[in-house]
Amino acid sequence: NAGVTQTPKFRVLKTGQSMTLLCAQDMNHEYMYWYRQDPGMGLRLIHYSVGEGTTAKGEVPDGYNVSRLKKQNFLLGLESAAPSQTSVYFCASSPLGGTNEKLFFGSGTQLSVL
Amino acid sequence: GENVEQHPSTLSVQEGDSAVIKCTYSDSASNYFPWYKQELGKRPQLIIDIRSNVGEKKDQRIAVTLNKTAKHFSLHITETQPEDSAVYFCAAIPYSGGGADGLTFGKGTHLIIQP
Numbered sequence: 001n002a003g004v005t006q007t008p009k010f011r012v013l014k015t016g017q018s019m020t021l022l023c024a025q026d027m028n029h030e031y032m033y034w035y036r037q038d039p040g041m042g043l044r045l046i047h048y049s050v051g052e053g054t055t056a057k058g059e060v061p062d063g064y065n066v067s068r069l070k071k072q073n074f075l076l077g078l079e080s081a082a083p084s085q086t087s088v089y090f091c092a093s094s095p096l097g098g099t100n101e102k103l104f105f106g107s108g109t110q111l112s113v114l
Numbered sequence: 115g116e117n118v119e120q121h122p123s124t125l126s127v128q129e130g131d132s133a134v135i136k137c138t139y140s141d142s143a144s145n146y147f148p149w150y151k152q153e154l155g156k157r158p159q160l161i162i163d164i165r166s167n168v169g170e171k172k173d174q175r176i177a178v179t180l181n182k183t184a185k186h187f188s189l190h191i192t193e194t195q196p197e198d199s200a201v202y203f204c205a206a207i208p209y210s211g212g213g214a215d216g217l218t219f220g221k222g223t224h225l226i227i228q229p
Contacts, residue, residue, distance in 0.1 A: 031213040040123070042203060042221040043158070050213055058215065090157065094214050101146050101207055101214045105157040 002026055006091050006106035013081045013113045021076040021109050023091030030096035032074040033058070033103070034066060036087040043090065049074055081113045116141040118206050120220030128228050133194055135223045137204035138186040144206040147180060147187045152222075153200045161202075162189070191225075199227045 004025045013019055023032065033048040045058030049068040063085060065077045074093075078085060091106040117140040127133045137147075145166035150158040164171045164178045164187065171178050175194075180187040187206075191198055201224050207217040 031215075033214065040221055042120075042219040044219075045215065045217075048213070048215045050215075056215065092214075101217060102148065102160055102163070103150075103158075103214055103217070105159070107157050 004091055004093055004104050004106040006089075006109050008109060009107065010110045011112070013078075013111065015082060015113060017081050018077070018079050019081065019111075020078075021089055021091070021111075023074045023076070023093075023106055024072055025074075025091075025093040025104070026072065027093060027095070027104065028071070029093035029104070030071075031094045032068065033092045033094075034064070034074065034076045035090045035092065036060065037090060037108075038087050046076065046089075083113045085111065086113045087111060116144060116206055116208070116216070116218040118204060118218045118220045120204050120223055122223060123221065124224045124226070126226040126228055127194055129194055129196065131194055133191045133198070133225055135189045135202055135204070135225070136186060137188070137206075137220050138184075139206040139218075140185065141206070141208060142182075142185065143208035146207050147178070148205050148217075149176075149178060149189050150203045150205070150219075151200045152203065158203060194225075194227050196227050196229065198225060200225060 034046040035043045047066040052071040055066045067075045089109045092103040119138045148163035151161045152158040177190045201222045204220040
């Protein structure tokens with residue numbers, strides 16, 4: 001049982017390039033989330049999904065897109081990367097039901113945009 | 115929306131002493147308050163949580179207290195050990211049965227345990 005797996009772990013982009021971060025969970029969780037973590041800013045929600053085929057905007061969605069074609073996968077896309085998107089990105093999931101606020105995080109992706 | 119303030123941003127204590135981290139929240143509808151621990155270079159992990167129907171919860175050396183009237187909650191770590199060194203995040207959410215998309219995090223406290 002791997003839990004929540006993110007790929008890649010590190011990536012360097014040039015301004016204007018595009019990329020996709022992949023998140024996979026094997027816990028059959030209904031909810032999935034993408035956060036970014038910046039120094040002194042805590043964790044901020046980018047986008048989330050309440051089930052297969054659904055997506056919704058979080059606190060800081062601009063410049064990002066997401067897709068949830070399969071229940072176990074949640075993709076985060078950057079169409080035209082900017083230096084302001086340099087950050088650590090965490091994917092998380094939570095189950096359907098009584099403890100659905102409890103987040104299980106992936107190991108993170110360190111992204112640098114030059 | 116909810117606003118969560120966390121203090122202090124950095125806390126240094128001697129090994130064996132106690133550490134207290136405090137958070138305040140703004141939305142009186144918030145009723146679930148988790149604490150996450152993030153070791154250097156690692157993922158955040160839930161260490162303890164409390165719901166608004168109780169005032170205190172303990173798990174070995176860690177405890178969380180909640181004062182709903184004053185809208186603040188605190189994390190207490192007793193007999194601190196080197197492995198307690200980490201960044202700790204508090205969070206708050208009005209429970210709606212619909213997942214954690216409404217979870218608002220504090221900005222984190224870097225706890226340093228001095229040998």
